Amino acid sequence: MRAITYSEFGGADVLELTDQPDPHIGPDTVVVRVKAASVNPVDWKIREGRLQGLIDVQLPAIPGWDVAGVVEQVGLDTPEFRAGDEVYGYVRKDTVQGGTFAELVAAPVRTLARKPASLSFEEAAAVPLAGLTAYEAIQRSGVKAGQTVLVHAAAGGVGAFAVQIARALGARVIGTASEANHEFLRGLGAEPVTYGDGLADRVRAIAPGGVDVALDFAGGGSVAVSAELLADGGAITSIADPTARTEHGGQYVWVRPSVSGLDALTALFDAGQLSVEIAEVFDLAEAAAAHRASATGHTRGKLVVRV
Numbered sequence: 001m002r003a004i005t006y007s008e009f010g011g012a013d014v015l016e017l018t019d020q021p022d023p024h025i026g027p028d029t030v031v032v033r034v035k036a037a038s039v040n041p042v043d044w045k046i047r048e049g050r051l052q053g054l055i056d057v058q059l060p061a062i063p064g065w066d067v068a069g070v071v072e073q074v075g076l077d078t079p080e081f082r083a084g085d086e087v088y089g090y091v092r093k094d095t096v097q098g099g100t101f102a103e104l105v106a107a108p109v110r111t112l113a114r115k116p117a118s119l120s121f122e123e124a125a126a127v128p129l130a131g132l133t134a135y136e137a138i139q140r141s142g143v144k145a146g147q148t149v150l151v152h153a154a155a156g157g158v159g160a161f162a163v164q165i166a167r168a169l170g171a172r173v174i175g176t177a178s179e180a181n182h183e184f185l186r187g188l189g190a191e192p193v194t195y196g197d198g199l200a201d202r203v204r205a206i207a208p209g210g211v212d213v214a215l216d217f218a219g220g221g222s223v224a225v226s227a228e229l230l231a232d233g234g235a236i237t238s239i240a241d242p243t244a245r246t247e248h249g250g251q252y253v254w255v256r257p258s259v260s261g262l263d264a265l266t267a268l269f270d271a272g273q274l275s276v277e278i279a280e281v282f283d284l285a286e287a288a289a290a291h292r293a294s295a296t297g298h299t300r301g302k303l304v305v306r307v
């Protein structure tokens with residue numbers, strides 16, 4: 001099969017289109033014919049070697065954790081799926097090696113669910129990692145109707161899903177983004193504010209009573225600013241800054257594969273409460289350009305790779 005691989009850590013130039021053996025099928029895995037994958041910031045952070053010690057990488061590695069495709073072959077004990085099923089998933093395994101930037105991927109059944117019928121393969125591939133992160137962060141923060149939720153990096157991959165999920169739960173959402181993304185955020189149902197110096201004052205101006213939940217998807221100083229803005233009993237959840245937990249009594253979320261989480265996202269798509277924003281679609285051979293685009297830190301929604 002053809003796949004994107006890298007044999008050393010480094011810049012996007014280490015990514016090459018190569019021929020690789022087809023993946024082995026384990027007893028609890030299925031082989032998926034990949035239609036599309038998507039890029040997450042973690043992909044280029046791993047490729048740069050920045051997460052060594054946290055995540056094992058076996059070189060040469062095929063990057064990519066998000067997939068949408070069709071089950072081609074089933075393992076010995078995989079009653080959940082049959083050949084021909086259209087699936088999507090966050091194919092996170094213990095080691096980064098056999099990723100989704102490939103024509104075929106072996107996916108443990110614990111990472112996959114049926115693709116939402118209303119989504120194309122390219123849209124579905126944009127969902128799993130970012131959508132599950134948003135869903136888990138919101139679930140674990142206990143977001144409820146009537147609460148005010150502050151979402152940092154609301155226009156990004158995780159943020160755009162979180163805004164919509166919190167709105168679907170009946171929360172008021174304030175989202176941070178640069179001005180170029182304010183109209184986009186209004187379309188998702190959020191009240192936009194510009195991040196950077198003076199952010200706390202801008203949020204206070206529209207939410208004088210403070211925020212009940214702060215969701216930090218930006219890192220940097222967002223957790224510290226959030227701490228100033230919490231209403232009594234409010235809580236911070238971050239996916240980018242562990243001090244939310246260690247210094248502010250909140251939570252740090254590291255997204256796990258979750259079939260029930262994917263099914264919950266599917267239900268939101270089916271109910272018309274969730275949509276996917278795709279900034280750009282790249283061909284598999286353009287994986288390096290897709291990684292570079294993600295590394296700018298200014299993607300609106302998601303970057304997709306068509307296989």
Ligand SMILES: NC(=O)c1ccc[n+]([C@@H]2O[C@H](COP(=O)([O-])OP(=O)(O)OC[C@H]3O[C@@H](n4cnc5c(N)ncnc54)[C@H](OP(=O)(O)O)[C@@H]3O)[C@@H](O)[C@H]2O)c1
Nearest residue numbers: 041153155156157158177178195218239253254255298299
């Ligand atoms: N712990 C986990 O499980 C987990 C899971 C997923 C992601 N993450 C991490 O969470 C972060 C976000 O992930 P993502 O996939 O959403 O990334 P992304 O799609 O690349 O995020 C891009 C967005 O960030 C916004 N942004 C950039 N700097 C900002 C700032 N200082 N304040 C507010 N917004 C800012 C940009 O808005 P403008 O263009 O308007 O500037 C853009 O819309 C990354 O660091 C990623 O590695 C962690």
